[in-house]
Amino acid sequence: xxxxxxxFAPLLxxxxxxxxxxxxxxxxxxxxxxxxxxxxxxxxxxxxVFGGLALGYDLLFGRAGLLSFGHALHVAAxxxxxxxxxxxxxxxxxxxxLTAVLAAAVLAALLGSVALRTSGIAFSMVTLAFAQVAQIxxxxxxxxxxxxxxxxxxxTSGLPAGLVGVLNTVNxxxxxxxxxTVVVLVVHTIDRAxxxxxxxxxxxxxxxxxxxxxxxxxxxxxxxxxxxxxxALGGVTYALVAGGVSPHIASSELxxxxxxxxxxxxxxxxxxxxxxxxxxxxxxxxxxxLGGGLxxxxxxxxxxxxxxxxxAVYFVPGxxxxxxxxxxxxxxxxxxxxG
Amino acid sequence: xxxxxxxxxxGLGLAALYFLIASGxxxxxxxxxxxxxxxxxxLSVGAYATWxxxxxxxxxxxxxxxxxxxxxxGALVELVLIRPLYTRHTEQVLVTVxxxxxxxxxxxxxxxxxxxxxxxxxxxxxxxxxxxxSVPVDRYLLIGAAVLVLLALLAFxxxxxxxxxxxxxxxxxxxxxxxxxDVRIAFTLVFAIGGALAGLxxxxxxxxxxAISPGQxxxxxxxxxxxxxxxxxxxxxxxxxxxxxVGLLQQFVNYYGAPGAGDVSVVVLLAAVLLTxxxxxxxxxxxx
Amino acid sequence: xxxPILRVAGLSVRLGGSHILQGVTFDVAATGVTAxxxxxxxxxxxxxxxxxxxxxxxxxxxxxxxxxxxxxxHRLIRDGLAYVPEDRCVFAGLTVAENLRLAERVPNPDYRLxxxxxxxxxxxxAQRAGTxxxxxxxxxxxARVLLNPNRLLLVDEPxxxxxxxxxxxxxxxxxxVAERVPVLLVEQNLAVVRKLATDAIVLxxxxxxxxxxxxxxxxxxxxxxxxxxxxxxxxxx
Numbered sequence: 066x067x068x069x070x071x072x073f074a075p076l077l078x079x080x081x082x083x084x085x086x087x088x089x090x091x092x093x094x095x096x097x098x099x100x101x102x103x104x105x106x107x108x109x110x111x112x113x114v115f116g117g118l119a120l121g122y123d124l125l126f127g128r129a130g131l132l133s134f135g136h137a138l139h140v141a142a143x144x145x146x147x148x149x150x151x152x153x154x155x156x157x158x159x160x161x162x163l164t165a166v167l168a169a170a171v172l173a174a175l176l177g178s179v180a181l182r183t184s185g186i187a188f189s190m191v192t193l194a195f196a197q198v199a200q201i202x203x204x205x206x207x208x209x210x211x212x213x214x215x216x217x218x219x220x221t222s223g224l225p226a227g228l229v230g231v232l233n234t235v236n237x238x239x240x241x242x243x244x245x246t247v248v249v250l251v252v253h254t255i256d257r258a259x260x261x262x263x264x265x266x267x268x269x270x271x272x273x274x275x276x277x278x279x280x281x282x283x284x285x286x287x288x289x290x291x292x293x294x295x296x297a298l299g300g301v302t303y304a305l306v307a308g309g310v311s312p313h314i315a316s317s318e319l320x321x322x323x324x325x326x327x328x329x330x331x332x333x334x335x336x337x338x339x340x341x342x343x344x345x346x347x348x349x350x351x352x353x354x355l356g357g358g359l360x361x362x363x364x365x366x367x368x369x370x371x372x373x374x375x376x377a378v379y380f381v382p383g384x385x386x387x388x389x390x391x392x393x394x395x396x397x398x399x400x401x402x403x404g
Numbered sequence: 405x406x407x408x409x410x411x412x413x414x415g416l417g418l419a420a421l422y423f424l425i426a427s428g429x430x431x432x433x434x435x436x437x438x439x440x441x442x443x444x445x446x447l448s449v450g451a452y453a454t455w456x457x458x459x460x461x462x463x464x465x466x467x468x469x470x471x472x473x474x475x476x477x478g479a480l481v482e483l484v485l486i487r488p489l490y491t492r493h494t495e496q497v498l499v500t501v502x503x504x505x506x507x508x509x510x511x512x513x514x515x516x517x518x519x520x521x522x523x524x525x526x527x528x529x530x531x532x533x534x535x536x537x538s539v540p541v542d543r544y545l546l547i548g549a550a551v552l553v554l555l556a557l558l559a560f561x562x563x564x565x566x567x568x569x570x571x572x573x574x575x576x577x578x579x580x581x582x583x584x585x586d587v588r589i590a591f592t593l594v595f596a597i598g599g600a601l602a603g604l605x606x607x608x609x610x611x612x613x614x615a616i617s618p619g620q621x622x623x624x625x626x627x628x629x630x631x632x633x634x635x636x637x638x639x640x641x642x643x644x645x646x647x648x649x650v651g652l653l654q655q656f657v658n659y660y661g662a663p664g665a666g667d668v669s670v671v672v673l674l675a676a677v678l679l680t681x682x683x684x685x686x687x688x689x690x691x692x
Numbered sequence: 693x694x695x696p697i698l699r700v701a702g703l704s705v706r707l708g709g710s711h712i713l714q715g716v717t718f719d720v721a722a723t724g725v726t727a728x729x730x731x732x733x734x735x736x737x738x739x740x741x742x743x744x745x746x747x748x749x750x751x752x753x754x755x756x757x758x759x760x761x762x763x764x765x766h767r768l769i770r771d772g773l774a775y776v777p778e779d780r781c782v783f784a785g786l787t788v789a790e791n792l793r794l795a796e797r798v799p800n801p802d803y804r805l806x807x808x809x810x811x812x813x814x815x816x817x818a819q820r821a822g823t824x825x826x827x828x829x830x831x832x833x834x835a836r837v838l839l840n841p842n843r844l845l846l847v848d849e850p851x852x853x854x855x856x857x858x859x860x861x862x863x864x865x866x867x868x869v870a871e872r873v874p875v876l877l878v879e880q881n882l883a884v885v886r887k888l889a890t891d892a893i894v895l896x897x898x899x900x901x902x903x904x905x906x907x908x909x910x911x912x913x914x915x916x917x918x919x920x921x922x923x924x925x926x927x928x929x
Contacts, residue, residue: 190678191678197667201667361513362514368505370505375499568790572783572790578765581766581769
């Protein structure tokens, strides 16, 4: 019975997530207000965005085995791109979003074509360095475009009415859910397609793929550009949900937290990075809110998350996804055998 | 002319900091194969330990304490966190990432996120005239310390048994074990040396910027990474040359170009070096 | 008949999903040269590395009567189990003298023997090992081992890629060494095997396919061809 329902579990989860804003249920301890209160919806929307960003990053890290330290650059490209076009140039949101994502994809293709000439640790360093340039540029506020360290609040007059105001937080929530769904569809389609299997083959043994007559470079570039475009889309969504962009989104710290999310959830698994992203973003926001009330270093979300992450690397290899798999094996072995 | 002199000496001062951080990173990577993101934490430990101890014990003792604390942190990180993961390099990198996040947060909870005024000897605040330029003495302090460290490090690598083991281990770890040598002792040693040098960089950086903050290590670390890659992983001399190139380029372009252009030019230099010579200026292939 | 110096029993190695060694069992006599033979890729080098603890393995390895599998490599080496790896593995950036100094494990290393066997190395002490010829590098690799007292030598393809004249001198040195210390020798050159080996073990697809006296194997043209893929005359000069 449960086995037959299992393929529909993601759909069911999506359905529950979609109708959640109509629930007035309140879950004390987990959320401050009722589920449909703007505060909770905002928090959940951020969680969903990071779930999508982490899964998109895992296309590179967990699937293609590319340990990029510069993913924040692509997120920032989308976020700042849409914010600048809307707030400075008064573009309508949808064309601004489309342009930002396309431009970010082209940028990813350019940078990827350089970075992928290296491999291993050198690739990590090159991507880190590129992202560093982006962070510096954003912080210097070239031509007053990015707002420097202050960040760039989204000019609300340029947005559709349905995305403005506290009462419309629910629409931002749905937007975040839509972004997450897009990432899941793209990544899982790639997983099932020959490309996905080849990427995993590439991660495990590059020579074998080269022997098959496929170009590892071109395949990796496809993965890099796809992941970059998904990150930019996430950046656009984040800019809308957060009502603007701050330079933190371009920082190496953001990339590091994406890595933490993917590993925490289970890199390379179907749902691991997504769950890791949601969990991380939730803990990050909740801990920040609880911050003052906790003793010493526990008031610092990053202390708790960093420590949790180190423990996870040691004791939960395979992350949350690995944990659930082991749990199922355990259950299976406990079941009475028939026949 | 005087501007050029000042820029050169300031660039060399910056290069000194980069070198102190990068040489340890480079040895750790070359020998143990670990890209150590926690290196910035060692730097902060050294700086904060000195800052904390200076009012009690006076500056010279406090500097020694800071360096020792950073070295101990490095050794401890290797023993407790890196060693149990054997040769699983990706996990080792991930652990150092977690450590860098948690460590900075820990410092923030102890001493706050804001910058703290850092003590420095009175003579380091003075200014001397060189070829018509007024150069703050702290530049010489940085350059002198880095040159001493470079010479000491080269002598250590060249003339001591452990130096020999480290040089051999950078080439081929397995073969060092196959000669009956416990190469893991050398791992702990390079982490301790790397920690000590990073701690010294933190202290000197504190004197140079007259302030320390928990996030300072991370921003210096990225440029140190770039220096390591340009200089070749595992090569101390390469790190020194690359540090000078990066420090000077950054200073001059920042002064004569647009603000921030110096930082960008360093990254362009890195990309150019990697595309033309994936192995870096000196040392072994960077794709390991 | 003395007890064997090394007993390998049911040694299994899996690497990256493939089962490279599938229960390898053999003894190495306490004297003379035992040759470990087989075609390329049958697991000869893997066997040596598994014995040394360089790669994870299952089964049993007894060294001088003591189970040692799972011990760390450097401890085994310090116990007198010396290793001359395939492709020499000298440290290219270190000088010849430094390569030798690194290998010293005892207070009074036997430089007299090394300089007697390889006078060339004394003259080239200050030269970087990476600039030596293949034969000279092989001398360094063997010399590193001979500085210390050993109870067993594992030598992996010492003549690979060397000129015929050099092969002869390397074989002569190994013959002299084997007078004092037992040797487990992986070798493709059957002429060298014929000259040095008392016993022979042949691996095939991760298992022992034949073991016995070396002369019995090399004297049997049919067995040599089917096990090693070469005519036994190939090694006769």
